[in-house]
Amino acid sequence: MISGLVAGKLYGPAELRTDKAGKPFAVVKVLATTGDGETLIVNVIAFEPAACMALQALAEGEPVALAGGITPRVWTDKQGNVRPALDMVAHRVLSAHDASETRLA
Numbered sequence: 247m248i249s250g251l252v253a254g255k256l257y258g259p260a261e262l263r264t265d266k267a268g269k270p271f272a273v274v275k276v277l278a279t280t281g282d283g284e285t286l287i288v289n290v291i292a293f294e295p296a297a298c299m300a301l302q303a304l305a306e307g308e309p310v311a312l313a314g315g316i317t318p319r320v321w322t323d324k325q326g327n328v329r330p331a332l333d334m335v336a337h338r339v340l341s342a343h344d345a346s347e348t349r350l351a
Contacts, residue, residue, distance in 0.1 A: 247315040252288050252334060254278030256308050260301035272298040276310060276334075284330075287321075288312075292336040300339035313338040 260274040276288040290312060292298050304310060314336040320328050 247317055247335075249314070250316040250334075251311065251313050252276065252278050252316070252332065253309070253311040254286075254288060256301075256304050256306050256310055257287070258306050260298075260304065262298065262302060269293070270295075270298060272301045274301050276312065278332075286330055286332060288332045288334050290334045290336050292339065294337055297336050297339045300341060300343070301336075303343055304341055309342060311340040312336040313340075 254276040257275040257277045260272045262270055262272050264270050272290075272292045274290050274292075276290055278286045278288050280286060290301070292301055292314075301310075312334060314334050317333045319331050319333060321331050322328055
């Protein structure tokens with residue numbers, strides 16, 4: 247796994263799930279744009295309670311920055327094109343909500 251930072255926009259709302267041991271986690275997809283303008287899908291999972299809450303507070307299309315472990319992979323779209331993607335275990339989440347709350351405090 248690679249440690250990294252990803253910035254993009256939420257693609258759909260975060261979904262809160264519970265594992266077999268009863269511990270909650272969140273999953274969400276983020277669209278990130280590469281330096282050459284290509285869009286990547288980042289499949290994000292978060293186990294840290296603060297990261298789960300931060301992801302749930304965001305709506306589709308909102309910007310977000312994530313820090314955590316990244317695993318690159320590829321997938322094939324409906325037209326048969328091979329496309330890059332990333333899987334990420336997010337440990338930290340930063341959004342515009344965080345910045346506005348900090349300024350108000």
